[in-house]
Amino acid sequence: MTIRRHLLATLALCACCLPALAQLSPKPELGLWETRTKMTVNGRDMLADMRTAQEAMMKSLPPEQRAQMAEAMKAQGAGAPSETDQECLDAKSLADWADPKARLREMEKDAPGCKFDQTAAGGATLQFKGRCTDPEGFTGDVTGTMTMKGPREWTALYTGKGQSQGRPMDMRVETRGRWLAASCGAVKPQR
Template sequence: MKPLFRLAAAASLLVAAAPAQAQEVLPGLWELSSDNMQVNGQPLPPMQELLGQVESLPAEQRQMLEEAMAGKGIQAGGQGLRVCLSEAQVKAQELPLQDAQSGCSQEITERSERLWKFRFRCPDAEGQGETRFVSEREFVTRIDSRFNTAGQAGSSRMETRARWLGEDCGELKPRP
């Protein structure tokens, strides 16, 4: 699998993981990291290695990828990808996957104080997962999905750890 496709696939999966939040999590800047990602049963390199591949891209390609990610409310940084959750998103207790621009929809199939199970469907992916809330500053999401991205169909599995970095999201805007 080409490095750029691997990063795009990983970013897409992390975006799916990012939105799972409950009332007890804090609004602000969150970092999502995953070292346990598989596509079509094959392990992907750790997130740090995939992000390192971005640095080796030609400047124009790197800028296009960074702009595309920023348009989806994602920024590379630290140990993984960063997203900003607004106070309204946290209070709504909804998965921000569901918006008119993305064409994605989701359904929470089970919800308790510490565990959410969900299904999602996007134009190029569908699947299910669960989020376990460790504290207001940390949660872990597992996603199993099927996708068709850039003409390549397949399946993926990943586990992502999200940790709260602080209230200030800097220049990163919440996902619409």
């Protein structure tokens, strides 16, 4: 599993945990949300490393190829790895988020080779644990806690300890979601 694929699976893991918040109080407000994520692997900021590598690769290309690559990435919706993402939470999305077991199954789909179990949910906090066994990627244990700070803010911390391709791997993902506006504008709900 490449670092990029591993990062995407981890970010999906973070994003997929948000739906279980419908079981907690207070419930998140509908509208446009911003999520900021910081991921470190063995103490290194992976998003920053990926951005630096992508910038170096783009700079090494001749101007014509650089323009073609930038256009191709734009057409595919790919760009520099970002710490910030936006998501639209509408009434249907909130209703879909009511089943924590469904959310765990969704997490397992986004992170093949991983099994997750909810360990606690109540009040403003959700906790889970999991085990991943991916011979080409991360193999180890994952734990996470997500807390609603109010209807317009949540925080999460996920840690993983194991190995990747035979090398020790300590992963830490810190995420903060905050409500931006009642209207989602051009951002469409995910289905």
